[in-house]
Amino acid sequence: MTHRLPVTLLAAGAALIAGAAQADDPIKIGVPVGLSGANSVVAPSVVQSAELAVAQINEAGGLLGRPVELVVADDGSGASGAQRAFDSLIFSDQVDALISMQTSAARNAGLPILSRGNVPYIYTSFYEGGSCHPNMFVNAWVPEQQVPPVVDHFQAEYGAETYFLIGSDYSFGRGMLEFTREYIEAAGGEVVGEEYLPMDGTDWAPIISNLRSSEADAVITSTAGGAPNVTLTRQLRDSGVNIPYANLAVDEGTAGDMGDVAAGIYISASYITGIESDENAAFLAAMEEHFGDELSTPNELSVPQYEGILAYAAAVEATGSTESAGIIEALAEVSVDGPRGTIVMDHQRHAPLTMYLGRVVEGGGVELVTEFDAVSPGEQCPDL
Amino acid sequence: MGNILLDMITTSAILFLTSAGLLVVFGVMKIINFAHAAFITVGGYATFVAHEIGLPPILGPVFAFGVGAVLGALAEWVIVRRLYARPLDAILATWGLGLILGQLVVLGFGRGVQFVPPPIQGTVAVLGTEYSLYRMVLILLAIAVGLGFTALINGTRLGLSTRAVIMNEQLAQGLGINSARVRLITFAIGCALAALAGSLLTPLTSVDPLMGLPYLIGAFMLVMVSGGSLPALAVACIVLGGMQAIISTYLGSVLGGLTIAVFAAIALRLRPEGFARA
Numbered sequence: 001m002t003h004r005l006p007v008t009l010l011a012a013g014a015a016l017i018a019g020a021a022q023a024d025d026p027i028k029i030g031v032p033v034g035l036s037g038a039n040s041v042v043a044p045s046v047v048q049s050a051e052l053a054v055a056q057i058n059e060a061g062g063l064l065g066r067p068v069e070l071v072v073a074d075d076g077s078g079a080s081g082a083q084r085a086f087d088s089l090i091f092s093d094q095v096d097a098l099i100s101m102q103t104s105a106a107r108n109a110g111l112p113i114l115s116r117g118n119v120p121y122i123y124t125s126f127y128e129g130g131s132c133h134p135n136m137f138v139n140a141w142v143p144e145q146q147v148p149p150v151v152d153h154f155q156a157e158y159g160a161e162t163y164f165l166i167g168s169d170y171s172f173g174r175g176m177l178e179f180t181r182e183y184i185e186a187a188g189g190e191v192v193g194e195e196y197l198p199m200d201g202t203d204w205a206p207i208i209s210n211l212r213s214s215e216a217d218a219v220i221t222s223t224a225g226g227a228p229n230v231t232l233t234r235q236l237r238d239s240g241v242n243i244p245y246a247n248l249a250v251d252e253g254t255a256g257d258m259g260d261v262a263a264g265i266y267i268s269a270s271y272i273t274g275i276e277s278d279e280n281a282a283f284l285a286a287m288e289e290h291f292g293d294e295l296s297t298p299n300e301l302s303v304p305q306y307e308g309i310l311a312y313a314a315a316v317e318a319t320g321s322t323e324s325a326g327i328i329e330a331l332a333e334v335s336v337d338g339p340r341g342t343i344v345m346d347h348q349r350h351a352p353l354t355m356y357l358g359r360v361v362e363g364g365g366v367e368l369v370t371e372f373d374a375v376s377p378g379e380q381c382p383d384l
Numbered sequence: 385m386g387n388i389l390l391d392m393i394t395t396s397a398i399l400f401l402t403s404a405g406l407l408v409v410f411g412v413m414k415i416i417n418f419a420h421a422a423f424i425t426v427g428g429y430a431t432f433v434a435h436e437i438g439l440p441p442i443l444g445p446v447f448a449f450g451v452g453a454v455l456g457a458l459a460e461w462v463i464v465r466r467l468y469a470r471p472l473d474a475i476l477a478t479w480g481l482g483l484i485l486g487q488l489v490v491l492g493f494g495r496g497v498q499f500v501p502p503p504i505q506g507t508v509a510v511l512g513t514e515y516s517l518y519r520m521v522l523i524l525l526a527i528a529v530g531l532g533f534t535a536l537i538n539g540t541r542l543g544l545s546t547r548a549v550i551m552n553e554q555l556a557q558g559l560g561i562n563s564a565r566v567r568l569i570t571f572a573i574g575c576a577l578a579a580l581a582g583s584l585l586t587p588l589t590s591v592d593p594l595m596g597l598p599y600l601i602g603a604f605m606l607v608m609v610s611g612g613s614l615p616a617l618a619v620a621c622i623v624l625g626g627m628q629a630i631i632s633t634y635l636g637s638v639l640g641g642l643t644i645a646v647f648a649a650i651a652l653r654l655r656p657e658g659f660a661r662a
Contacts, residue, residue, distance in 0.1 A: 197638075200597065201598065203398065205629070206640060209391055238505065239516045
């Protein structure tokens with residue numbers, strides 16, 4: 001008797017804990033992201049905006065009465081790291097969904113694992129387009145959305161007819177400029193040069209010489225982010241090239257940091273910090289309050305991550321479950337009012353977006369030139 | 385036409401600046417300093433720091449040269465001097481040293497891109513074309529580095545000791561030359577020249593933790609082809625750099641990027657010891 005009571009109590013306690021754990025069992029969102037490698041510069045801002053989204057959901061009482069938990073895994077910005085990250089998130093952490101900004105190589109490597117695990121996946125990075133998977137949604141831009149504002153503006157504002165295209169020799173650089181060439185030719189313009197430098201190249205001089213001798217009206221570049229972008233911009237300016245210049249690969253922060261070297265450059269984006277809306281103001285204030293001095297400036301890669309998590313939350317609320325088939329159906333319908341405006345991923349798993357054409361001003365910073373409402377992603381996944 | 389000629393000359397000048405430090409170390413010590421790329425990066429960051437603490441732009445390269453020399457001397461003293469008899473281990477050790485320096489840079493400055501405002505901007509009219517003024521200045525700087533080092537080797541007591549060590553180290557030691565000191569100074573100068581190159585490149589590139597890496601393979605190839613002599617290196621840079629510029633202009637930069645590796649391999653097949661004593 002003296003021994004039995006504590007044992008019974010213990011058993012009852014254990015049952016209570018188990019029961020409680022079930023009701024509070026968190027909904028897990030996996031974030032495979034490049035904490036190391038090429039994406040490591042932008043990854044902190046992506047993780048921060050994911051943390052804010054989850055904190056806001058939990059403050060409002062969670063989803064279906066359950067708390068939401070974020071599981072971040074390093075994908076090394078590449079294929080092999082992504083395979084490990086997808087594998088451990090889906091099969092050992094047993095996440096309910098994957099939502100992340102990744103390189104194209106990492107995304108492609110993860111897709112087969114996504115099929116085996118059958119979880120929904122929201123891809124929040126802009127990319128070269130045409131990647132389709134039944135479980136995948138994309139809430140960022142594809143070339144069909146980013147390029148037209150630039151070319152349309154160059155034609156209208158400068159009457160530009162001949163274009164010179166310069167890129168880094170990799171799939172995103174070539175993919176972007178291939179689309180740009182098609183768009184320019186369809187719009188009645190002419191591409192008088194298209195040149196690529198290897199990823200580790202540093203001397204753009206011969207390409208710049210060819211650009212000068214081509215006497216093009218405008219130049220459009222799509223390099224790898226970071227170093228190649230800065231190197232090309234500096235050398236273009238240093239050579240006295242002063243025709244209209246659009247950079248498809250520079251983000252607002254880097255463009256601002258480059259200072260006077262970047263002044264006058266056009267950028268095309270679905271998010272710039274200067275968007276004047278209540279949602280954007282509230283988002284920026286919440287980020288500031290949440291992270292204080294640690295804040296990584298929100299940008300075009302981190303804001304879609306925030307909105308991706310809100311979209312998943314809306315889908316869970318709409319279906320009343322985290323079961324994959326229902327969520328995937330709901331993700332194509334739910335709308336999110338985020339910093340970039342109202343976003344619905346209803347165009348073949350992609351989303352129409354408001355695109356902003358900005359221009360770097362003297363002394364850093366980006367001014368809004370004009371905006372294009374609800375730019376369609378076009379035909380991305382006709383079979384889905 | 386003027387543009388291509390200028391591209392050829394300036395490309396050669398950049399190659400010479402980025403490979404001179406590697407050649408100095410190889411010429412005297414017969415080891416390849418694979419931390420060379422990291423020292424180029426260190427030079428870029430030293431210039432960034434010099435700008436941040438308010439030094440005038442002209443002192444940026446001087447500051448970088450000093451930082452490179454101090455770190456190079458330290459590296460020789462702690463690591464490299466133990467490995468002179470083991471050239472293969474020296475490759476591993478200097479490669480490791482490069483990785484460590486790279487990670488220290490990341491720890492100190494983060495992975496992002498830093499910016500140093502260019503000291504000289506604008507273009508100048510040469511050979512009937514507008515050309516980047518800074519690239520023209522680089523030609524003069526490359527010549528200055530080449531002449532400066534030649535004067536050091538041929539005109540000073542240190543240079544005399546160095547030449548003695550290059551020719552026959554044991555005999556030199558027998559004559560009372562402190563060869564360990566010669567090696568320490570040589571390695572420090574080699575690293576300082578790498579850092580100087582990194583500093584001089586900042587107006588044309590970004591400053592980031594990997595900024596030196598693209599120059600390493602080209603520098604390595606050029607040093608191998610030149611066989612350890614500075615004038616031969618200058619010739620190799622002019623020939624291969626010129627060819628790279630021509631091929632990049634007419635056949636595209638993707639092929640242009642292969643030029644040095646391919647022609648250096650052919651040159652070494654024809655003359656494995658390099659062209660130093662041709």
